[in-house]
Every structure is written in structure tokens, then in C-alpha cells.
Amino acid sequence: MPRKLSAVDPLRLDNQICFAVYSATHAFNRVYKPLLDRLGLTYPQYLVMLVLWERDDVPVKDIGEKLFLDSGTLTPLLKRLEAAHLVKRTRSSEDERQVLIALTPQGHALKEKARSVPQSILAASDCSVPELVAMKDEIVALRDRLNAVIGE
């Protein structure tokens, strides 16, 4: 007995892993929204803050490499973070092409308010930590294989 044709149709929406990933991204965004509203951040801004909380006083390029974003996205985003008094943008004196991004005291302080975010997300995902870690590793591996192809 042949399985349903739809189960193997390569153009069927439900068979696309890319759509699974795409729609999961938006689902995450919607879960994050109320949590990040309290911090006054959007999700991409939150990602930039995660990078800076690990290490700040870094050039825009470094942030871009970690987040896979370019200056066309980051420049206006960082200006908004600066307008919110969370970061300071300073042109490097050693290499005047670079703009260094440093946290303000408020930017540092916001980390404390952000500590509760990951566990809220964990609760919403309704999934064990080991399961999530395994999924994350698989998705990162897939992403890296895709990115490898782009470079060709």
C-alpha cells in the first residue's frame, strides 16, 4: 500500500524544513515579545546585548560576525540602543575605520533584569534542557553547513 503522495511531495509546505525553522523563529519572537518589552528591547537588540554582556568594547564587525548580521542592520540598531542609553559608540583611535561599542552603566545593569528571561522561554518551550540542547546542536550544525555552501 503506497503512502500518501502528499507525504513525499517536495513542494508541499508541510514538508519544508525551512518553513519549520522560519515559523519557529516567529513563534519564538512572539513568546519573547512580552518578556523583552519589559526590558525595552526588541529581539535583535536582545541578541546584541547578549553579545555585549559577554564582552563589550568591541567593533561593530565583531558583533556582526557573531550574529551573522551586517552594518546595514547593525548601524541603525546600535543607534537605537545608544538613544536608549544602553551603549556608547566611539570611533577607535587605533583604527579610525572601526566604531567600538561599549555598554553604559545602564547597559550593564540591564543584565540583571534579563536573567529571568531564559527560564521563561524554557518553560514556554515545554521541553527538557537536554532535549533542547540536542535540538540546538543539530540546528547549529545544519546552519553551519548551509553557511558553508554560501561561501562558495
Place this chain on the structure above:
Amino acid sequence: MPRKLSAVDPLRLDNQICFAVYSATHAFNRVYKPLLDRLGLTYPQYLVMLVLWERDDVPVKDIGEKLFLDSGTLTPLLKRLEAAHLVKRTRSSEDERQVLIALTPQGHALKEKARSVPQSILAASDCSVPELVAMKDEIVALRDRLNAVIGE
């Protein structure tokens, strides 16, 4: 011997499954770009066409429910598809609140040109079909759990 602190820091970028998903979405987008350029479509437009190739003459709302997008996103996107002569937008006579989206002959014909896309993506992902299907199912399950929380 304790494992590295960074391995369990919940605010560390590399520990965030949401960032894995977010960055994988962008990686997919970049792989799709050259393929979809040949069809004259963006990735979200391609998703809409996938929906319509399964069944057309459907209201905007139905497309939105399948793709988790609202009219604020779809209305301008569908107008661009109409300007490209791929779809026709007609207000329903039975319920004048609805706008029905139907494929034009060119819209139908584009499906043939799109058939090669999925296998190019499969090749780029450098992954077996069963592995991809398993990942897709896990991600969809996670997405649905996240979406369930949003409705609360």
C-alpha cells in the same frame, strides 16, 4: 571536575536555541536567494506560492493561518505578486469582507520552474532526508508548543 561555567550560563549566546533557530532562518534565506531570484520571488512570496500551488482561490485569512502571518504582512506582499501577474485578488461575492487569491496561468506555470528548488536546498543542507524529516518534526513540535503558550 566541574564543567565550564559558560556551558551552563543561560544568558550565553551559544546556549540559546532561539538564536540557533533565528540564525538558521537567515542561513536558509541566503541559500534560497539565488534560487528564488531566478523565479522572481522572495522567500516569503515563495511560501505564499507553495500554499497556492496546493490550493488557490482562497481568502487571505487562510493563507495567513497556514503561514502564521497577518494581513499587515500579506496585503502588500500579495499586491506585489499581483503586480508580477502571478495572482489575482478578487473580493468574494458571497462574503464581501473576504478577498480571494487565485493563481493566474503564469502563477500556475511557475510551479514547474520551482520543482528544482527543494533538491538544491537538500543538497546545500548536506543531510539525509530521514534526518531532515526528523529535525523538521521536532522543530514543528517545538513551534506548536510555543504557539500554544501565546494563545493563553
Place this chain on the structure above:
DNA sequence: TCACATTTAATTGTTCGCAATTGAATGTAC
């Protein structure tokens, strides 16, 4: 040294994505 390439951010223009609002059509309660 001087021409040339490379690096880095910023800018411009187009397309998503969504919240909030609007306005018209439809459904429901009384």
C-alpha cells in the same frame, strides 16, 4: 613614495513582520 586594493561603517532603497487602528460587511441578541 605613490598607486592600488582592502577593510570598515554608514547610507539608500526594497521587502518583511507586527502592533494598532480603521472601515466595511456580517452575525447575534434582544
Place this chain on the structure above:
DNA sequence: GTACATTCAATTGCGAACAATTAAATGTGA
């Protein structure tokens, strides 16, 4: 059958995301 609520698409405004270009600073080779 008239208020009232609901549904549906469109609109507005803002923040990404990215391609393409620009401009300034730096590096390199002859």
C-alpha cells in the same frame, strides 16, 4: 429590526534584514 459585537482586509508606523553603493582609513607592492 435595530443595537451591538465580530470578522476581515487594508492602512500606518516602526524596526529589522539585506543588496548595493559610498567614503574614509589602512595596508601592500612596485
